[in-house]
Amino acid sequence: xxxxxxxxxxxxxxxxxxxxxxxxxxxxxxxxxxxxxxxxxxxxxxxxxxxxxxxxxxxxxxxxxxxxxxxxxxxxxxxxxxxxxxxxxxxxxxxxxxxxxxxxxxxxxxxxxxxxxxxxxxxxxxxxxxxxxxxxxxxxxxxxxxxxxxxxxxxxxxxxxxxxxxxxxxxxxxxxxxxxxxxxxxxxxxxxxxxxxxxxxxxxxxxxxxxxxxxxxxxxxxxxxxxxxxxxxxxxxxxxxxxxxxxxxxxxxxxxxxxxxxxxxxxxxxxxxxxxxxxxxxxxxxxxxxxxxxxxxxxxxxxxxxxxxxxxxxxxxxxxxxxxxxxxxxxxxxxxxxxxxxxxxxxxxxxxxxxxxxxxxxxxxxxxxxxxxxxxxxxxxxxxxxxxxxxxxxxxxxxxxxxxxxxxxxxxxxxxxxxxxxxxxxxxxxxxxxxxxxxxxxxxxxxxxxxxxxxxxxxxxxxxxxxxxxxxxxxxxxxxxxxxxxxxxxxxxxxxxxxxxxxxxxxxxxxxxxxxxxxxxxxxxxxxxxxxxxxxxxxxxxxxxxxxxxxxxxxxxxxxxxxxxxxxxxxxxxxxxxxxxxxxxxxx
Numbered sequence: 001x002x003x004x005x006x007x008x009x010x011x012x013x014x015x016x017x018x019x020x021x022x023x024x025x026x027x028x029x030x031x032x033x034x035x036x037x038x039x040x041x042x043x044x045x046x047x048x049x050x051x052x053x054x055x056x057x058x059x060x061x062x063x064x065x066x067x068x069x070x071x072x073x074x075x076x077x078x079x080x081x082x083x084x085x086x087x088x089x090x091x092x093x094x095x096x097x098x099x100x101x102x103x104x105x106x107x108x109x110x111x112x113x114x115x116x117x118x119x120x121x122x123x124x125x126x127x128x129x130x131x132x133x134x135x136x137x138x139x140x141x142x143x144x145x146x147x148x149x150x151x152x153x154x155x156x157x158x159x160x161x162x163x164x165x166x167x168x169x170x171x172x173x174x175x176x177x178x179x180x181x182x183x184x185x186x187x188x189x190x191x192x193x194x195x196x197x198x199x200x201x202x203x204x205x206x207x208x209x210x211x212x213x214x215x216x217x218x219x220x221x222x223x224x225x226x227x228x229x230x231x232x233x234x235x236x237x238x239x240x241x242x243x244x245x246x247x248x249x250x251x252x253x254x255x256x257x258x259x260x261x262x263x264x265x266x267x268x269x270x271x272x273x274x275x276x277x278x279x280x281x282x283x284x285x286x287x288x289x290x291x292x293x294x295x296x297x298x299x300x301x302x303x304x305x306x307x308x309x310x311x312x313x314x315x316x317x318x319x320x321x322x323x324x325x326x327x328x329x330x331x332x333x334x335x336x337x338x339x340x341x342x343x344x345x346x347x348x349x350x351x352x353x354x355x356x357x358x359x360x361x362x363x364x365x366x367x368x369x370x371x372x373x374x375x376x377x378x379x380x381x382x383x384x385x386x387x388x389x390x391x392x393x394x395x396x397x398x399x400x401x402x403x404x405x406x407x408x409x410x411x412x413x414x415x416x417x418x419x420x421x422x423x424x425x426x427x428x429x430x431x432x433x434x435x436x437x438x439x440x441x442x443x444x445x446x447x448x449x450x451x452x453x454x455x456x457x458x459x460x461x462x463x464x465x466x467x468x469x470x471x472x473x474x475x476x477x478x479x480x481x482x483x484x485x486x487x488x489x490x491x492x493x494x495x496x497x498x499x500x501x502x503x504x505x506x507x508x509x510x511x512x513x514x515x516x517x518x519x520x521x522x523x524x525x526x527x528x529x530x531x532x533x534x535x536x537x538x539x540x541x542x543x544x545x546x547x548x549x550x551x552x553x554x555x556x557x558x559x560x561x562x563x564x565x566x567x568x569x570x571x572x573x574x575x576x577x578x579x580x581x582x583x584x585x586x587x588x
Contacts, residue, residue, distance in 0.1 A: 334536060341532040348525035349418050351518050356429030358514035363433065368441035371510015375451040375497035377437070381430040382455050383490030386462070386483035388423035391415050393480040403477040451497065458486045495559035499566070508567040516567070520560035527554065 363369050393400045394415040401413060461482065469479040502508045 337536040341529050344525050344529045348522040352522040355515050355518035358512040362512040363436045369437050370443045373498040373501045374445050374447045378447045378451045379490050379494040383487045384426040387487040388427050390480045390484040391420045391423045395420050403475050502566045507571050513567045516560045516563045520557055523556040
């Protein structure tokens with residue numbers, strides 16, 4: 001229906017447009033040429049008729065123009081109606097398509113409803129699984145609490161067993177003391193009785209010499225006569241007891257003095273007796289800190305002249321910490337933290353070891369040491385010589401090791417081979433820089449009076465301590481410890497000359513920033529290793545116990561940070577100083 005109506009409107013519109021386009025104004029008649037016979041025609045005749053027709057023609061022309069305007073308006077109106085009809089037609093087409101897609105929409109809605117139903121079933125299953133998971137978590141939590149209570153019970157049991165062992169040791173010691181006191185009292189009583197009998201006997205001898213008669217007292221049928229009593233002063237048992245104490249204190253050796261394992265791990269060490277005991281003895285092994293370790297066997301007997309002089313002792317870690325009872329037992333929380341600490345230690349060892357050589361390369365590249373503080377070099381070489389003496393003495397000299405063991409009987413030697421290598425390497429690197437100072441351009445630089453005075457004071461202290469050690473007034477160990485203290489003081493003050501020199505010159509030229517970066521890296525890693533070890537061994541007191549090492553790392557880090565700030569911030573754009581004939585007395 002709409003299609004037919006649209007066609008009719010289109011036909012009418014086309015017809016109207018064509019009819020109006022065909023309208024044209026009529027051409028005026030061409031005047032005829034006059035001929036010879038027209039001269040007698042009256043032209044005024046019919047003028048009124050012509051004028052009348054002309055007026056009508058003008059009116060027709062005006063009406064035609066008005067009709068043209070109306071036709072144009074009708075054409076515009078028909079176009080508008082056509083556009084509206086076209087839009088309605090499109091809407092009807094869309095509506096027809098939409099109505100045609102309703103079954104598909106209904107099908108999709110049905111699928112969605114099915115999926116919602118499936119999701120509801122899945123939600124119910126998940127909810128049921130969550131309930132089961134909650135039950136499982138409660139079960140696991142209960143089991144964890146049971147295990148914790150069992151562990152606490154085991155710790156309590158071990159603690160009580162340790163207390164029982166300690167009480168048994170105390171009772172054994174008290175019993176031995178009482179036996180010893182009783183034997184001493186018996187010996188004293190027997191000696192007093194012997195002295196009394198000797199005095200009476202001497203009196204009777206004197207009486208016999210004076211009178212010639214042997215006095216006899218009243219005899220009794222009970223017991224032997226005085227002359228028949230034989231007193232024996234036999235101290236064999238007491239001597240054997242003293243020998244056992246001597247052998248027990250001096251004859252036991254172990255195959256290792258350092259045990260390291262995780263909590264719950266079990267390791268063992270071998271206990272040796274270098275000499276046979278002349279009598280039976282009981283050996284009791286105990287921990288200085290109850291609850292840290294479990295020892296098996298903790299008590300065993302040694303028979304007289306026993307051929308077995310070797311025992312394997314098992315140790316189980318119960319709680320993190322450090323216990324030293326001749327065999328140092330170290331219990332760790334985490335094996336990963338142990339290896340991480342070990343890696344950090346080696347990294348900062350390598351970093352500090354190579355930190356001296358960028359300055360050597362810097363001097364070689366510039367063929368000059370201008371800008372490098374001689375005061376820093378003078379203090380640094382003295383400090384590392386003292387540090388090398390301390391490390392070499394404690395690592396290689398047996399007498400120093402013996403004195404250290406006597407002063408700290410339950411501590412290991414705190415110097416390792418890498419400490420010795422580092423200190424010797426530092427001395428060699430500083431000697432190489434000193435040699436460069438003789439062959440390269442130095443300008444007017446010299447070691448200041450203040451630096452010479454400080455080194456002189458340290459030298460006097462070292463010589464006095466050395467003389468006292470040679471004279472045996474103090475131990476050699478004290479001399480080497482003085483060397484380490486000198487190194488600590490120099491580490492605190494040695495960066496000041498270079499820092500002040502950079503400040504005065506407004507430049508860091510001549511100083512290798514790579515040395516500073518390596519040194520600050522080593523200091524940070526050194527402190528990190530101490531923190532990792534303190535956490536892993538639950539031994540935060542060790543930071544305060546080894547405050548020298550921690551302090552060295554902290555001080556080095558702060559002073560290195562100052563040098564880095566000078567190089568990268570304050571004097572970043574200063575030109576390099578190649579040669580200079582100005583001398584800066586840093587400390588005076």
